[in-house]
Amino acid sequence: MKRELLTIIGTAHVSEESVNEVKDAIYEQHPDIVAIELDRGRYAKIRNKMHGIEEDDNISVTRIIKENKVGLFLVSTLLGYFQSKIGAEVDVDPGSEMIGAIEASKDLGIPIALIDREINTTLQRALNKMGFMEKAKFAYGLIASILGFDNDEEEIDIEELKNSENIDDMMEMFKDEAPSVYEVLVHERDAYLAGKIMQIPYDKVIAVVGAGHKPGIEKYLDNPETLPDLKELEIINDKKGIPWLKIFLALIPILFVVIFFLAYFNGINITGNIYEFIVISVIMGFIGSILSGSKIQSAIVGGIVAPLTIIHPLLAAGWFSGLTEAKYRKVKQSDIKNLVKIEGFKDLWNNNIFRILLVVIGTNLGVSIATLVILPSKVFIPLFMKIFGG
Numbered sequence: 001m002k003r004e005l006l007t008i009i010g011t012a013h014v015s016e017e018s019v020n021e022v023k024d025a026i027y028e029q030h031p032d033i034v035a036i037e038l039d040r041g042r043y044a045k046i047r048n049k050m051h052g053i054e055e056d057d058n059i060s061v062t063r064i065i066k067e068n069k070v071g072l073f074l075v076s077t078l079l080g081y082f083q084s085k086i087g088a089e090v091d092v093d094p095g096s097e098m099i100g101a102i103e104a105s106k107d108l109g110i111p112i113a114l115i116d117r118e119i120n121t122t123l124q125r126a127l128n129k130m131g132f133m134e135k136a137k138f139a140y141g142l143i144a145s146i147l148g149f150d151n152d153e154e155e156i157d158i159e160e161l162k163n164s165e166n167i168d169d170m171m172e173m174f175k176d177e178a179p180s181v182y183e184v185l186v187h188e189r190d191a192y193l194a195g196k197i198m199q200i201p202y203d204k205v206i207a208v209v210g211a212g213h214k215p216g217i218e219k220y221l222d223n224p225e226t227l228p229d230l231k232e233l234e235i236i237n238d239k240k241g242i243p244w245l246k247i248f249l250a251l252i253p254i255l256f257v258v259i260f261f262l263a264y265f266n267g268i269n270i271t272g273n274i275y276e277f278i279v280i281s282v283i284m285g286f287i288g289s290i291l292s293g294s295k296i297q298s299a300i301v302g303g304i305v306a307p308l309t310i311i312h313p314l315l316a317a318g319w320f321s322g323l324t325e326a327k328y329r330k331v332k333q334s335d336i337k338n339l340v341k342i343e344g345f346k347d348l349w350n351n352n353i354f355r356i357l358l359v360v361i362g363t364n365l366g367v368s369i370a371t372l373v374i375l376p377s378k379v380f381i382p383l384f385m386k387i388f389g390g
Contacts, residue, residue: 306367319360
């Protein structure tokens with residue numbers, strides 16, 4: 001790639017003007033190759049859409065639960081919802097500028113280069129870097145926007161978002177509100193996109209990227225020595241520091257077991273305490289599941305497994321209640337499509353995949369309340385006091 005022959009087109013992903021700008025540039029310049037901000041997965045979906053190929057109608061919600069990817073899936077889906085919502089308002093499908101680039105390249109027989117990082121890698125790295133409060137704040141912002149809590153009636157000019165001053169303002173606001181997400185979604189991808197562009201073995205290149213990435217990409221291209229190792233940016237488990245929260249949560253069940261054993265070996269009758277432990281765990285698992293809208297069968301399963309999951313740090317009661325719920329709520333591709341078309345809570349409540357994942361979260365929340373609040377005060381602290389003569 002020759003820097004002087006490189007053209008970077010910064011687009012608004014849901015803008016008709018961006019579609020025309022991309023196609024016109026390709027037809028006029030006739031580059032050696034067109035680089036687009038897509039990974040293999042998203043490129044395949046766009047190609048299928050262009051050829052009218054329907055995607056598989058079966059969604060493996062059980063795999064999402066078993067692989068503990070509920071958060072990853074929800075974030076991915078909610079971000080897709082925002083693009084679809086904006087696209088509907090301006091009557092342009094998300095990714096239309098990429099389709100335009102693919103179509104123009106095909107017309108001229110020009111090859112395509114996929115330069116973006118795999119989307120799940122990006123989202124998982126973002127989730128890994130976020131602390132608890134940042135995740136809570138980010139989740140609230142996403143859900144509040146969907147439910148209309150922060151509804152802003154002011155009409156936004158999509159093309160104005162491409163202006164450098166507006167982009168800078170938005171990026172700074174994003175950086176302040178969610179610094180970890182900004183680092184991964186913007187800064188890391190700027191570097192990744194720039195690195196992939198530099199690896200292209202052609203001279204004349206047109207790169208089609210989101211307008212927010214253009215300044216960062218150009219900065220890296222002008223200072224290539226600052227580029228990080230791209231392989232490092234593809235590693236998912238890159239958490240730095242000591243995971244104190246996970247250590248604390250893992251120690252809780254160990255502490256519970258130790259207290260029971262100490263009481264037993266000190267001649268204290270723990271039958272009543274064990275009974276209370278089981279009853280409270282079962283009730284809270286059941287209540288958490290029911291309040292999240294589960295079937296009675298799912299709530300029963302969540303309650304039954306709750307005591308075991310409390311003393312086993314690698315298990316979660318929500319997995320079991322969620323998997324049971326999935327047997328009664330058959331998830332189809334239509335649920336995914338409808339999830340990005342929701343207008344309010346009623347639409348969410350009628351979506352099977354949302355209901356299943358809500359059961360997972362609700363059951364786990366109920367068991368967490370039992371673990372962190374009720375059981376210590378009702379069972380373990382009194383038992384601890386007996387052991388040490390308090």
